[in-house]
Amino acid sequence: MTRLLHADCHVHSSYSDGEDDLLAMVEAGIAAGLDVMVLTDHLTLPTAMGPTADVSVAARDLPFYRADVLALDHLSRAKGGPEVVLGFECDWYPGSEANIARWSAGAKVRLGSVHWVGGGWMDDAQDLSVYEELGADELWRRYVDAWCSACESPANFDVMAHPDLARRFEAEGWAPTIDVAPLYDRMAECAHDTGKRIELSTAGLRKPFADYYPARPLLERFRRAEVPITLGSDAHRACDVAFGLADARAHALEIGYREQQVPHADGSWETCTLA
Ligand SMILES: [Zn+2]
Numbered sequence: 001m002t003r004l005l006h007a008d009c010h011v012h013s014s015y016s017d018g019e020d021d022l023l024a025m026v027e028a029g030i031a032a033g034l035d036v037m038v039l040t041d042h043l044t045l046p047t048a049m050g051p052t053a054d055v056s057v058a059a060r061d062l063p064f065y066r067a068d069v070l071a072l073d074h075l076s077r078a079k080g081g082p083e084v085v086l087g088f089e090c091d092w093y094p095g096s097e098a099n100i101a102r103w104s105a106g107a108k109v110r111l112g113s114v115h116w117v118g119g120g121w122m123d124d125a126q127d128l129s130v131y132e133e134l135g136a137d138e139l140w141r142r143y144v145d146a147w148c149s150a151c152e153s154p155a156n157f158d159v160m161a162h163p164d165l166a167r168r169f170e171a172e173g174w175a176p177t178i179d180v181a182p183l184y185d186r187m188a189e190c191a192h193d194t195g196k197r198i199e200l201s202t203a204g205l206r207k208p209f210a211d212y213y214p215a216r217p218l219l220e221r222f223r224r225a226e227v228p229i230t231l232g233s234d235a236h237r238a239c240d241v242a243f244g245l246a247d248a249r250a251h252a253l254e255i256g257y258r259e260q261q262v263p264h265a266d267g268s269w270e271t272c273t274l275a
């Protein structure tokens with residue numbers, strides 16, 4: 001007998017690039033009536049990728065982040081709030097595996113993300129140079145190559161976050177002109193073959209393109225390939241915790257999904273209904 005749990009599996013705080021601190025995010029999760037909340041601040045980056053450590057948890061802060069998440073799990077449960085799960089959003093880049101293993105020790109959930117393609121960040125609204133250098137078509141090809149490498153990586157990510165992040169700036173003139181259907185097919189096959197979960201993210205609903213990650217045709221392919229889903233808001237502000245998740249469950253149901261997967265603080269995973 002499966003049950004319905006209200007879970008937000010992707011949340012950031014001021015430990016990385018979020019605006020509000022962990023306590024504010026957990027209080028928002030309590031107010032939203034969440035059953036499970038996974039704190040997934042950006043994992044520490046090599047100096048060359050994050051010289052100022054303002055977008056990821058600084059290495060020196062990792063012990064404090066772990067301790068604060070565990071303390072907030074106790075506090076939240078004492079208030080009748082959600083179970084709070086220790087996680088990280090981990091950037092995949094070539095050679096990332098040893099860093100991920102070292103820096104993410106103790107995490108129960110590791111989101112796998114590709115934000116770094118062609119030597120630059122592809123989700124930084126202040127710096128679109130990687131789009132200008134590669135163009136949207138080549139960026140998409142390189143993104144999908146990297147994404148499949150991330151699925152296959154021995155880092156063994158629990159969930160692939162926002163699977164088609166390459167659409168981030170499509171409303172700003174960076175939509176691909178190539179047919180992306182073969183790339184979608186490759187992504188679904190790769191997620192299936194490597195046993196990955198993928199995230200249905202509501203973050204894109206708050207961006208100019210105003211849609212879910214992944215786009216409907218890609219989510220339909222994941223469903224046909226029997227790739228399980230998790231749900232996440234990718235909140236960087238307390239006011240965005242649990243954003244759009246009830247609608248996202250209805251959207252997944254409409255596409256033919258019947259279940260979502262939900263992690264627990266003990267590291268186990270539960271298959272839950274969507275309605
Ligand atoms: Zn991300």
Ligand SMILES: [Zn+2]
Pocket residue numbers: 010012089234
């Ligand atoms: Zn994120």
